[in-house]
Amino acid sequence: MLNLYSKLPRLIPLTSWGELVNWQKEWKSFALIVTVFIGVFYFPIGISRFDNAILEAFQLVKWYAREHVLLCLVPAFFIAGAIAIFVSQTSVMKYLGTGAKKVLAYPVASVSGTILAVCSCTVLPLFAGIYRMGAGLGPAATFLYSGPAINVLAIILTARVLGLELGIARDVGAVLFSIVIGLAMHFIFRKEEQRKVSAQAIMPDPPESRPLWQTSFYFLAMLSILIFANWGQPEHVGGIWSAIYSVKWWLTTIAALLLVTILVAWFGLKWWKLFPMATPPVLLFSLHIGSPLLPFTAGTMAFGATCISEDGEIKEWLAATWGFAKQILPLLLLGVLIAGFLLGRPGHEGLIPSQWVARAVGGNSLGANLFASVAGSFMYFATLTEVPILQGLLGAGMGKGPALALLLAGPALSLPSILVLRSVMGLRRTAAFIVLVVIMATISGLIYGSIAA
Amino acid sequence: MKKLVILGPGCPRCEKLADDTRQAAEELNLDFQLYKITDISAISSFGVMTTPALVVDGDVKCVGKLPSLDELKTMLQ
Numbered sequence: 001m002l003n004l005y006s007k008l009p010r011l012i013p014l015t016s017w018g019e020l021v022n023w024q025k026e027w028k029s030f031a032l033i034v035t036v037f038i039g040v041f042y043f044p045i046g047i048s049r050f051d052n053a054i055l056e057a058f059q060l061v062k063w064y065a066r067e068h069v070l071l072c073l074v075p076a077f078f079i080a081g082a083i084a085i086f087v088s089q090t091s092v093m094k095y096l097g098t099g100a101k102k103v104l105a106y107p108v109a110s111v112s113g114t115i116l117a118v119c120s121c122t123v124l125p126l127f128a129g130i131y132r133m134g135a136g137l138g139p140a141a142t143f144l145y146s147g148p149a150i151n152v153l154a155i156i157l158t159a160r161v162l163g164l165e166l167g168i169a170r171d172v173g174a175v176l177f178s179i180v181i182g183l184a185m186h187f188i189f190r191k192e193e194q195r196k197v198s199a200q201a202i203m204p205d206p207p208e209s210r211p212l213w214q215t216s217f218y219f220l221a222m223l224s225i226l227i228f229a230n231w232g233q234p235e236h237v238g239g240i241w242s243a244i245y246s247v248k249w250w251l252t253t254i255a256a257l258l259l260v261t262i263l264v265a266w267f268g269l270k271w272w273k274l275f276p277m278a279t280p281p282v283l284l285f286s287l288h289i290g291s292p293l294l295p296f297t298a299g300t301m302a303f304g305a306t307c308i309s310e311d312g313e314i315k316e317w318l319a320a321t322w323g324f325a326k327q328i329l330p331l332l333l334l335g336v337l338i339a340g341f342l343l344g345r346p347g348h349e350g351l352i353p354s355q356w357v358a359r360a361v362g363g364n365s366l367g368a369n370l371f372a373s374v375a376g377s378f379m380y381f382a383t384l385t386e387v388p389i390l391q392g393l394l395g396a397g398m399g400k401g402p403a404l405a406l407l408l409a410g411p412a413l414s415l416p417s418i419l420v421l422r423s424v425m426g427l428r429r430t431a432a433f434i435v436l437v438v439i440m441a442t443i444s445g446l447i448y449g450s451i452a453a
Numbered sequence: 454m455k456k457l458v459i460l461g462p463g464c465p466r467c468e469k470l471a472d473d474t475r476q477a478a479e480e481l482n483l484d485f486q487l488y489k490i491t492d493i494s495a496i497s498s499f500g501v502m503t504t505p506a507l508v509v510d511g512d513v514k515c516v517g518k519l520p521s522l523d524e525l526k527t528m529l530q
Contacts, residue, residue: 089503089517093502097502116503122464122503122504124462124493125461125462125493125497125501125502125503125504126503128493128494128496128497129497129501129502129503130502131497132494132497132498133497133500133502134502201500201502202499202500202502202506202513202516203502203516204503204516204517204518319519323465323519326465327465327466420462420493423492423493423494424493424494424497
């Protein structure tokens with residue numbers, strides 16, 4: 001007979017529970033529980049400033065969702081996607097790459113951010129490329145300063161949320177002063193040879209060639225949709241602005257028709273697909289359901305679905321658009337929540353008292369502008385989050401000059417990007433660049449602050 | 454064995470390219486090793502200015518875009 005008993009594992013005699021617990025390991029769990037407990041014990045809920053800050057965060061998110069997402073951000077994503085797919089980056093990069101002419105490189109670098117810097121994570125590799133393979137330190141610094149401020153999404157959102165005036169000041173300030181910074185960097189380090197890479201710059205494939213005027217009309221149609229859909233109600237009745245406002249949805253519709261016509265005529269969109277595409281918005285409009293927001297949204301979604309069903313360029317366009325939306329929307333949501341929590345909506349306080357903000361960056365003094373520039377150049381802003389944060393600061397009493405200074409220094413530099421820059425161009429050049437950015441942002445702020453006052 | 458290198462500073466598009474490349478290589482039953490380079494200076498020494506980029510056995514196959522799975526397969530073969 002088989003001895004079954006010997007096959008069974010031998011039982012360990014249980015002497016006491018105390019030996020089963022490994023206290024050397026368990027103290028970590030205990031420490032965690034104690035920390036969480038202390039956190040919950042002293043949870044600041046019930047303190048009116050804290051409760052109010054949480055409410056403000058959600059109020060601000062709601063306001064963004066209602067005012068800025070459907071009519072402004074969604075069309076802006078389509079435009080950013082179109083730039084990534086239909087605009088030839090190669091045509092711009094040949095002015096910045098190997099064998100670039102120095103005279104042309106500066107102006108091209110100062111404005112090329114609109115086309116090249118559609119996503120913030122492309123800025124640093126391009127900077128390194130221009131510096132080590134192409135036009136050199138000066139144009140690379142120019143590109144690095146202006147690029148993040150003038151990418152198409154930043155332009156649109158700044159103008160929409162912070163006002164046209166500050167939007168234009170940001171673009172003009174970024175472009176003009178980026179050239180000054182580039183030339184200054186070149187001048188300071190003119191005697192030093194940089195370590196050039198022997199590698200030839202590899203350019204991305206140019207998109208399918210199409211006459212420039214066709215591409216221009218295509219972008220014009222998209223911009224018209226964006227502009228007319230967001231046309232604000234003027235303060236006074238009468239005059240041309242008011243007249244445009246009263247027919248803005250008809251103008252938006254005409255621009256949308258123009259866009260699909262262009263896509264059918266020059267981009268190979270199949271004409272019969274226009275019928276299923278137009279059905280949802282026309283139906284919702286004629287039944288008076290949720291006009292004008294719902295027909296606009298339904299139209300956009302039907303348009304997107306049609307793009308997916310196509311092949312080639314149009315499908316790539318939608319993929320690029322979707323890529324931007326998926327990357328940027330979560331960051332923006334988080335940024336808006338944090339901005340609302342800390343600073344509240346304009347006219348409402350968040351966690352930080354308004355007088356603190358007003359004391360640090362109120363008015364248009366040299367100190368306020370300098371503080372905003374220095375803070376901006378070390379703080380990290382995820383793509384576009386500088387906009388809600390700036391809006392909160394402005395509402396809490398920040399001056400217009402310091403606001404521009406922060407908008408210029410903020411996206412150009414951050415602590416993480418400074419570390420990368422140091423590895424690319426060394427400590428001295430990085431330090432010089434930081435100092436120049438702070439000086440130029442401060443000067444821009446002082447100038448704008450005195451004009452705006 | 455094929456040496457596949459993804460160049461990119463760690464943005465979402467670079468991660469997507471790495472995933473897609475792995476998938477394409479597995480579907481082709483390739484014997485491969487996938488590497489990622491995130492250092493900007495190292496990326497520029499390949500001559501690449503726009504990321505993400507894919508390097509197959511030392512040749513830069515695509516820069517600044519996310520190719521489809523089919524395109525990736527032709528690049529890998």
